[in-house]
Amino acid sequence: LAKTTQPISMDSYEGQEVNITCSHNNIATNDYITWYQQFPSQGPRFIIQGYKTKVTNEVASLFIPADRKSSTLSLPRVSLSDTAVYYCLVGDREPSYSSASKIIFGSGTRLSIRP
């Protein structure tokens, strides 16, 4: 099971680019990297997922180096509404009776955006 490590909190300002790095030294060959965003008193929301190199969507980019032992979520030009907790998850897509127990959100990174 690939354990993930993220900074507990980060602060930034509106209009800045924010990069949140997640370490996953024990990532397995079949594992994907997934990021979720959670606002207070709401359920998490899927942001982006990747396997290697770079993935970009309308919300964020995900950078994954060749060794895949870490990944960086990049939020371009953040606004106040990006204040949330961001979770990094690592795991495979294969369904199995035991895989659900591997769904570990961890403590996430609490991102605070200031005016």
Next chain:
Amino acid sequence: ETGVTQTPRHLVMGMTNKKSLKCEQHLGHNAMYWYKQSAKKPLELMFVYSLEERVENNSVPSRFSPECPNSSHLFLHLHTLQPEDSALYLCASSQERTGVSNEQFFGPGTRLTVL
């Protein structure tokens, strides 16, 4: 709006009460989940159902009893709860029986307070 609804949104109950939380997904997914999120603690996976069959029970006390009558509905029956069970209870669904990296869609949660 994620396609996953939960009722009630807020619930206050005494330790001797019996209540139920309801979750419904309108996404045609095959897997549904219950999570618990206590204050300042990570999300904890409680139960997973796949095609109405329980496939995961993460050592949850018996005072929590899940029920999945069909692939669209999930219930969490509560009885003789403790004050430490006060938390945000989140329901989620995913397309397939889970691997970690299958995207989950979360409901807004039920904020439970046990007096």
